[in-house]
Amino acid sequence: MPKIKSSRTKRAPEGFDDIEPTLREFQTKMKDAENDPHEGKRKIEALWPIFRLHHQRSRYVYELYYKREAISKELYEYLLKQGYADANLIAKWKKAGYEKVCCLRCIQPKDTNFGTTCVCRVPRDKLEDGKVIECIHCGCRGCSSGSGASAGSAASRKGKPAAKSDDA
Structure with missing residues (x-):
């Protein structure tokens, strides 16, 4: 989950405005998955949609930076620091x-x-x-x-x- 922004939070680098709608969409889907009633599911199965969304969001950032080279290194590091993507998972994808x-x-x-x-x-x-x-x-x-x-x-x-x- 991305960190909460306050008046003391560092401003987002250039290019963040271009990808922010997609990141917001992932955030909305994540909240919906967390609040989804888990009737008829085992406890662990209730977490599967959250794992999938976490994977998709991290993959989106990974592909923007490594595959398509559509974002700067500064923006990539900002996204990792703010929790928009999982740095450890991305490190594995590079191996x-x-x-x-x-x-x-x-x-x-x-x-x-x-x-x-x-x-x-x-x-x-x-x-x-x-x-x-x-x-x-x-x-x-x-x-x-x-x-x-x-x-x-x-x-x-x-x-x-x-x-x-x-x-x-």
Whole structure:
């Protein structure tokens, strides 16, 4: 969640006004996901929409800076400092083999039963045919970067729109 702005808060760098509507839209969706009634869902499943939105918002900032080079370094660092994107998740996306990782919990061995990474990190060609996998942490259905992996995040595979990246 972005930090609260006050009269003492540093002014946003040039270019922030261009991407602010998209960031506000993510913030509104995040609030809606937090306030959504969780009837019929397990406690952990209620957090999945929040993880997806966090991923989409961080991916939006990552693509603006690294892929499209549409924002300045100063604005990128400002967005990270203000909490608009997850710096640790973006750092993983820059490493080989982690280009599509959905969340940091999926790559932490301490969060699994057998001391390995999450099942969503297993490439599709290594799984049994027709077996549907789903991460217990974030609901991802496969974020491995290896061969046989499908492109996109869990949100795009579930039929939900991905973050707009044409707004900059």
